[in-house]
Amino acid sequence: MGLYARGDAAAFVVLYRRHEARIWRYLERNVRNRATADELMQEVWFAVARDADRYEPTSRFTTWLFTIARNRMIDSIRTSPQQVSLETLGYEGELVVQQLTTEPNVGPLDAVVVRDQAAALRQAIGQLPREQRDAFLLQIEGDFSVEEVATITQSSFETTKSRLRYARTKLRELLSEHA
Amino acid sequence: MNRVPPSQEQPEDVDDQYRRASALDPSRPSEAVRRAVLAHAARLAAERATRIEGSKTKSTRTAVNQAWWRPAILGTLAAAALAGLMIAPRFLVEAPRAQGTRPNTAPALVAQAPDTRAEERAPSAPALGPERTAKPGASTRNADVLSHTGGARPKVSARASSGAAPVAAAAQSTDAMVGGASQQRAPRNTSVATAITAVPRISEAPADPAAAVRRAAEIGDLSGLQMLLEKQTDIDSPDAAGRTALMLATLHGHTDAVAALLAHGADPNAAAADGTTPLQAARAGDHPAIVAALQRYGAR
Numbered sequence: 001m002g003l004y005a006r007g008d009a010a011a012f013v014v015l016y017r018r019h020e021a022r023i024w025r026y027l028e029r030n031v032r033n034r035a036t037a038d039e040l041m042q043e044v045w046f047a048v049a050r051d052a053d054r055y056e057p058t059s060r061f062t063t064w065l066f067t068i069a070r071n072r073m074i075d076s077i078r079t080s081p082q083q084v085s086l087e088t089l090g091y092e093g094e095l096v097v098q099q100l101t102t103e104p105n106v107g108p109l110d111a112v113v114v115r116d117q118a119a120a121l122r123q124a125i126g127q128l129p130r131e132q133r134d135a136f137l138l139q140i141e142g143d144f145s146v147e148e149v150a151t152i153t154q155s156s157f158e159t160t161k162s163r164l165r166y167a168r169t170k171l172r173e174l175l176s177e178h179a
Numbered sequence: 180m181n182r183v184p185p186s187q188e189q190p191e192d193v194d195d196q197y198r199r200a201s202a203l204d205p206s207r208p209s210e211a212v213r214r215a216v217l218a219h220a221a222r223l224a225a226e227r228a229t230r231i232e233g234s235k236t237k238s239t240r241t242a243v244n245q246a247w248w249r250p251a252i253l254g255t256l257a258a259a260a261l262a263g264l265m266i267a268p269r270f271l272v273e274a275p276r277a278q279g280t281r282p283n284t285a286p287a288l289v290a291q292a293p294d295t296r297a298e299e300r301a302p303s304a305p306a307l308g309p310e311r312t313a314k315p316g317a318s319t320r321n322a323d324v325l326s327h328t329g330g331a332r333p334k335v336s337a338r339a340s341s342g343a344a345p346v347a348a349a350a351q352s353t354d355a356m357v358g359g360a361s362q363q364r365a366p367r368n369t370s371v372a373t374a375i376t377a378v379p380r381i382s383e384a385p386a387d388p389a390a391a392v393r394r395a396a397e398i399g400d401l402s403g404l405q406m407l408l409e410k411q412t413d414i415d416s417p418d419a420a421g422r423t424a425l426m427l428a429t430l431h432g433h434t435d436a437v438a439a440l441l442a443h444g445a446d447p448n449a450a451a452a453d454g455t456t457p458l459q460a461a462r463a464g465d466h467p468a469i470v471a472a473l474q475r476y477g478a479r
Contacts, residue, residue, distance in 0.1 A: 004224060012221070016216060025204075038475065042212045043442070045219075121200045
């Protein structure tokens, strides 16, 4: 980040590639709308590029990055009207099928298994209450501790811990139902 | 790392399942987003690099590049001229009155002082700020000098006609600097240095921000466009032909400008006066990237 703040464009590319997938999954699985997630993704990284010289390495870069992503996402949810996506209309499975079957490294049998698991997991995550989903995705995609999730979400440690516990319990229930 | 303590069951199995599924999930942001992000970052990096390079150059030429050197020179010149105007007549007036009572050496020396000071100080002006050369009490003191030389006014004015030239020149240079744009000129009876520093800066804001946005979109000036868009300009304001900035960027095939406008909330369906939509224009102009970007933002 320091290199980029001093004008090294290549440093940003490295940074972007390193965190692209995780930020994308965090946004896309929270908002459950590909177009909105695309828009948020762009806004988040524009903000990172713009504020690079204001970033102070007092905390991890991922903490700063996910905080920006979360704030943008909340702003988007607050200001945008309710969006109806294919996913919310029940096309999520189809989308996953399309995405997974285009993956060249996955064989047909694996693709079926993964497709099934991924669809079930995404569906289960989508059924979590928003705060639990946010906390769970933050922790698993950002690889954060409970304290860090609590800091990013501006919640108490105990509340965050409860949200994470409930989220995992609920996910386990939903996945076992699916199985 | 402080992970959630395991409950009765094993929560990690959910995490593992999630990670396995995620690892095989190829879902990624669209290519257009990736390109827009990296292009934006590269442009900002280039601007930063230029800025840093510029500041290094500046630091080696401080005397030339200091922002205050121009007012400092003008202030010094003006103060020197004013001092010359005020002090010279005093000695010219006193000289006849003091004849026989005081030696004539001082007036002779001081009478030449203003011009030489003005000439000598000018080159060293950048090293002095206007506040150091134009002392607060100078104008009042000089006013007193003028009021106490009532009987000698013809002489003063006669001398002042030549002595006033630097002041007039300073005032004229001030007018020229403002270019007639300033309507709030400081009164002439105050310090000239104060008058110079009181000149308001000419605004750099464009007269019509919406037109500036359209122009930047039309020529593909992405950095200019970004700057304007960050100022909450009316992004969908059309020109006389009903073409918005998005339409103009589309017509000229500026993909990055289209992406920036869409990202800033431009209406992807704002049609021109003849009914052509941006999507139709992009298709007609054979700009597939723009077509894709527009469709992603709901263009019909």
